Amino acid sequence: MTSTDAATGVVTERSPGPGRGHRRPRRPLRGGGTEQGKRAGTDAAPTWGLLPQFLLVMAAGVLLVALAYRRGWEQSASGDALYWVGELLIFLPATGRMISRSPAVGRRERLGLVLGVTAALYAVKYLYSPLAFKFPDELQHWRSATDILTTHHLFTPNASLPISPQFPGIEELTTALSSLTGLSVVTAGLLVAGLARLLLMLGLFELFRRVAGPEARTGRRRQGSAAANGRQRPERVAGFAALLYATSMHFQSFDAMFIYQALAIPLAVVVLVLLARAPDGTPRANRARVGIALVLTAAAVVTHHVTGFALLAVLALWAVVQWAGARRTPDWPRDRRPMLLAGACAAFLLLWDGLVATDTVGYLTPMLDTFRDLFGAGAQPAAGAGATPVPLFDQLTSYGAVAVVALLLAPAAWHVWRAQRHRPAAVVLTLASLSYYLVLGVRLASSDGPELAGRAFTYVYLPVAYVLAAGAMAALARSGARPAAPALGEWEPAGVAVGRARRAGAWAAAVLGRPAVVVMLTAVVFVGGITSGWPPFWERLPGPYKVSAFERSVEPEGIAAAQWTLAHLGPGNRFAADFTNYTLLGTYGDQDVVRNVADVYYSPVFGPAQVTQLADAGVQYLLVDLRLSTQLPAGGSYFPDDPQQDRHTTPIPRRDLTKFNSVPGIDRIYDGGDIVIYDVQEVLDAAQ
Amino acid sequence: MPPSDLPRTGPHGVRQAAQRNADLLAAAALAVVAALLALVAGIPTPVRILVAIPVVFAAPGYTVTEALLPGRNRGPVERVLLAVTLSISVSVLGGLLLNLLPAGLTRTTQTLLLSVVTLAGAATAALRRARVKSAGPAEPGEPSEPAEAAEPRPVRRALRLSPAGIASLVLAIAVASAAIAIGVQTAQAHDTASFTQLWITANSSSTRAQVGVMNDEGAAQSYTLDLTTHGGSGRTYGFRLQDTASWRTEIALPATAKGYPVTVRLYRTQAPGVLYREVSLGASPS
Numbered sequence: 026m027t028s029t030d031a032a033t034g035v036v037t038e039r040s041p042g043p044g045r046g047h048r049r050p051r052r053p054l055r056g057g058g059t060e061q062g063k064r065a066g067t068d069a070a071p072t073w074g075l076l077p078q079f080l081l082v083m084a085a086g087v088l089l090v091a092l093a094y095r096r097g098w099e100q101s102a103s104g105d106a107l108y109w110v111g112e113l114l115i116f117l118p119a120t121g122r123m124i125s126r127s128p129a130v131g132r133r134e135r136l137g138l139v140l141g142v143t144a145a146l147y148a149v150k151y152l153y154s155p156l157a158f159k160f161p162d163e164l165q166h167w168r169s170a171t172d173i174l175t176t177h178h179l180f181t182p183n184a185s186l187p188i189s190p191q192f193p194g195i196e197e198l199t200t201a202l203s204s205l206t207g208l209s210v211v212t213a214g215l216l217v218a219g220l221a222r223l224l225l226m227l228g229l230f231e232l233f234r235r236v237a238g239p240e241a242r243t244g245r246r247r248q249g250s251a252a253a254n255g256r257q258r259p260e261r262v263a264g265f266a267a268l269l270y271a272t273s274m275h276f277q278s279f280d281a282m283f284i285y286q287a288l289a290i291p292l293a294v295v296v297l298v299l300l301a302r303a304p305d306g307t308p309r310a311n312r313a314r315v316g317i318a319l320v321l322t323a324a325a326v327v328t329h330h331v332t333g334f335a336l337l338a339v340l341a342l343w344a345v346v347q348w349a350g351a352r353r354t355p356d357w358p359r360d361r362r363p364m365l366l367a368g369a370c371a372a373f374l375l376l377w378d379g380l381v382a383t384d385t386v387g388y389l390t391p392m393l394d395t396f397r398d399l400f401g402a403g404a405q406p407a408a409g410a411g412a413t414p415v416p417l418f419d420q421l422t423s424y425g426a427v428a429v430v431a432l433l434l435a436p437a438a439w440h441v442w443r444a445q446r447h448r449p450a451a452v453v454l455t456l457a458s459l460s461y462y463l464v465l466g467v468r469l470a471s472s473d474g475p476e477l478a479g480r481a482f483t484y485v486y487l488p489v490a491y492v493l494a495a496g497a498m499a500a501l502a503r504s505g506a507r508p509a510a511p512a513l514g515e516w517e518p519a520g521v522a523v524g525r526a527r528r529a530g531a532w533a534a535a536v537l538g539r540p541a542v543v544v545m546l547t548a549v550v551f552v553g554g555i556t557s558g559w560p561p562f563w564e565r566l567p568g569p570y571k572v573s574a575f576e577r578s579v580e581p582e583g584i585a586a587a588q589w590t591l592a593h594l595g596p597g598n599r600f601a602a603d604f605t606n607y608t609l610l611g612t613y614g615d616q617d618v619v620r621n622v623a624d625v626y627y628s629p630v631f632g633p634a635q636v637t638q639l640a641d642a643g644v645q646y647l648l649v650d651l652r653l654s655t656q657l658p659a660g661g662s663y664f665p666d667d668p669q670q671d672r673h674t675t676p677i678p679r680r681d682l683t684k685f686n687s688v689p690g691i692d693r694i695y696d697g698g699d700i701v702i703y704d705v706q707e708v709l710d711a712a713q
Numbered sequence: 714m715p716p717s718d719l720p721r722t723g724p725h726g727v728r729q730a731a732q733r734n735a736d737l738l739a740a741a742a743l744a745v746v747a748a749l750l751a752l753v754a755g756i757p758t759p760v761r762i763l764v765a766i767p768v769v770f771a772a773p774g775y776t777v778t779e780a781l782l783p784g785r786n787r788g789p790v791e792r793v794l795l796a797v798t799l800s801i802s803v804s805v806l807g808g809l810l811l812n813l814l815p816a817g818l819t820r821t822t823q824t825l826l827l828s829v830v831t832l833a834g835a836a837t838a839a840l841r842r843a844r845v846k847s848a849g850p851a852e853p854g855e856p857s858e859p860a861e862a863a864e865p866r867p868v869r870r871a872l873r874l875s876p877a878g879i880a881s882l883v884l885a886i887a888v889a890s891a892a893i894a895i896g897v898q899t900a901q902a903h904d905t906a907s908f909t910q911l912w913i914t915a916n917s918s919s920t921r922a923q924v925g926v927m928n929d930e931g932a933a934q935s936y937t938l939d940l941t942t943h944g945g946s947g948r949t950y951g952f953r954l955q956d957t958a959s960w961r962t963e964i965a966l967p968a969t970a971k972g973y974p975v976t977v978r979l980y981r982t983q984a985p986g987v988l989y990r991e992v993s994l995g996a997s998p999s
Contacts, residue, residue, distance in 0.1 A: 073874060077881035084888035091892040091899070098903040136790070148889065152896030156904065177817030179808065197808035197818070198769070198801055201827070204820035205747065205765035207758040220770065224797055231790045288801065295798045298791070313781035317795060324802035327809065567900075581906040585929060593914050593923075692915075696979075696990040698908045707995075 074134035083145040086114030090149050097566025104566045115145040120547050123264045135264035143226040147219050150281045159576040163283045164612040170196040170210045185611025191382035194328025195288040214283035221287045228294035233263035233491050235301035236450040266494035272551040273486035274479045274558035289329030293336040296321045301450045326373040330385050333374050335484045340367035343453045419556040426553020429546050437496025457488035497543050504538025563659045573658030578605035586700045587614035602648040607665045623664035629681050631688050636712045647703040654679035737835040740772040744831035751824035768827050774799030776834030783841045803830050907931050911979045911990035925961040928954035935982035942975050
């Protein structure tokens with residue numbers, strides 16, 4: 026027996042009556058749940074569904090990625106194919122299941138799919154380097170955590186990332202775990218980062234569910250709003266939105282690292298989760314939730330600078346939406362919590378950044394300059410990705426992902442605006458999602474745009490994911506109910522051109538509303554997120570040493586040299602070094618490494634100009650990595666501040682790197698084979 | 714406190730209270746055990762891990778949440794979110810306070826912080842539960858906290874996995890474990906390098922110098938070390954180092970400040986004619 030939903034046209038098959046036996050429906054119910062479940066307004070399928078089977082598929086994907094990493098170390102060409110098959114196995118089946126309207130897919134299964142994908146993608150990141158941190162930012166936070174364990178106090182200066190000790194949240198948690206368990210900082214850090222991942226996705230699922238949630242909780246049911254929203258179960262939108270967030274550029278790697286925002290963002294998201302629940306409890310309970318939100322806001326502010334400002338921006342926007350909505354609409358839900366929390370967040374930021382984290386403004390100003398330059402004369406085209414040309418596959422998928430999101434976001438935002446503009450949280454997310462276009466401009470128009478935009482997408486993708494998911498779910502719901510596109514003649518009164526355009530629009534909407542198309546577009550966005558994110562193509566798989574290649578350059582010889590400096594020279598010496606050893610010396614070596622002496626290395630001679638440059642920088646020791654003469658820099662620059670960035674055509678000549686051997690007064694104090702350390706203090710003293 | 718607000722006493726009342734607060738008692742017990750473990754040395758790491766992870770990530774936040782929001786007014790997801798994020802906040806914000814103490818952030822102070830917050834939260838939550846119970850159900854018209862996400866209580870049968878589900882889950886765990894084992898083994902096998910470190914460092918008064926060799930070749934290695942000073946006098950050392958072992962010696966430097974050039978050359982015994990490493994003080998190496 027079937028019935029058709031008048032609003033959506035979705036065909037629903039009813040259960041047979043009691044007198045007709047207890048046969049199972051011959052095909053899955055459509056329309057989002059059973060009749061009983063619909064009457065209850067709840068998820069009538071609190072089961073795990075096919076979650077174990079999908080977890081098995083994800084595990085198989087992780088296994089393929091592990092094998093791909095092994096191929097990477099072995100320099101085998103099959104590694105890339107294994108890697109991509111593994112990634113797609115992790116993500117795509119879960120996506121297909123998530124967008125299913127079958128009532129058999131319950132809330133628990135959807136949440137399980139989100140957490141399963143999160144765990145599997147974290148495993149992909151973990152397996153890349155399971156024994157040690159290798160990315161510079163991770164090593165810098167490892168240094169700060171190690172300093173806390175050593176000194177038992179916060180705010181120990183960290184020359185490799187001076188801002189890090191001023192936002193000690195993740196280090197405090199990690200050292201607490203390390204102290205109580207006896208685990209190393211690396212292991213404790215990996216646990217903290219992994220837990221933060223799960224917490225973030227759990228929080229996003231709950232946030233999105235509440236934003237898309239039952240009408241009764243957040244305001245008056247509007248005529249037609251449910252139909253416009255496609256009569257979606259909130260957990261279906263929430264699950265798909267969470268999976269879409271996992272397609273953002275840095276989700277899989279950078280944001281999953283042991284870095285401060287990894288912990289701060291989940292804290293901020295839970296603040297929004299609390300805010301997204303309407304103040305519908307007892308006054309005491311409402312006050313308690315606000316109190317908890319205040320605590321979490323404070324914790325987020327002291328954990329990461331940008332997250333604190335991003336949270337303030339969202340809370341302020343929320344407060345403005347509340348205020349504007351209350352002025353325009355009499356039945357707008359009254360809620361002063363956004364204003365209160367925004368004020369508190371601003372106060373926390375002022376206090377923390379004004380009294381403790383005093384380097385924050387100086388640290389963030391260069392990033393703000395990039396945004397300013399975007400609208401001024403300083404805009405420069407985005408640079409290339411280093412010395413190696415970007416493969417066509419990476420270019421196509423990267424730009425394809427941008428195109429898909431950029432093209433679909435605006436209509437999706439329009440849909441959410443029309444369907445949910447009576448909900449403050451949905452309005453906030455819709456407005457915030459439009460910042461995607463601003464960040465996209467930064468990415469395409471500024472010289473350091475890709476890096477900056479990647480960092481910004483971490484935040485911007487949060488509302489973008491919700492808006493896209495809500496739009497996609499509505500398109501899916503409508504595709505089943507949509508009548509056939511009108512014949513051309515029906516539009517004749519308005520003209521042939523208008524008729525064709527509307528037919529084309531109807532055709533596009535019908536195509537986009539097909540599950541296979543949704544999965545395919547999601548796959549493009551997912552793959553594009555990986556190819557435009559981190560790690561780049563030249564180190565997507567781990568493998569043998571490469572010059573100036575971030576993780577691929579961190580290997581035992583460099584670490585041993587850095588550790589030697591700490592053991593034999595003590596901490597805090599002024600060092601000059603190349604890009605990789607800059608990080609290693611600053612972290613494993615706890616040295617104070619200068620950034621702007623690249624010309625000393627490039628010069629074929631060591632003369633007065635080089636002496637002056639070293640003296641001005643206060644350099645005491647020079648570290649020379651002779652491997653710089655064997656390869657072009659994969660990342661585009663040999664040194665932290667490289668005047669020849671992205672312009673190298675040949676490696677540095679070896680004689681230019683060994684010229685220090687013949688300079689009287691320079692002591693060659695360390696020889697590790699590839700790495701040599703010189704003591705230049707005497708020659709600089711003599712020059713002065 | 715009016716008599717009606719007091720918890721019932723007697724064995725039956727105590728048993729009821731214990732049953733009602735079993736979750737809080739478990740959290741409090743964990744906190745006490747963690748505090749005891751912090752004071753005792755030599756506890757095996759697995760035991761510490763088992764106790765510490767819930768104390769760091771869950772117990773303080775759980776009891777504080779129960780104290781602030783008593784009753785079944787939260788969905789399971791919100792329950793988890795609040796318990797974990799509040800626990801994290803205790804470490805983050807509490808660490809700022811511990812930093813003001815002379816002892817700072819040590820295992821003892823961090824454990825005590827987490828334990829005290831857990832116990833205080835548990836005590837407050839138990840008191841509030843007792844008051845709610847003794848006060849009875851809310852009067853009609855009195856505002857009460859609605860249940861979040863009016864989800865039906867989970868049906869135990871519905872949550873059971875089918876045999877296929879169980880098999881899939883077991884297989885998934887096995888496959889994921891295999892993946893991790895392969896990844897770790899791959900990193901251990903490949904993320905290595907073979908090298909030897911040679912160094913020379915003078916002391917602050919430049920009267921003596923430390924010469925050292927460290928073997929990181931991945932296997933035992935025999936070396937010959939030639940030490941020459943400017944003017945020709947020299948000395949040769951021969952030694953064998955196990956993997957990761959080091960050799961050091963201290964030499965006296967010539968008295969004249971500018972005239973102490975010292976060159977140290979290292980050879981591997983298997984290739985005696987090939988200079989392997991070289992360091993120097995005040996000299997121009999070849």
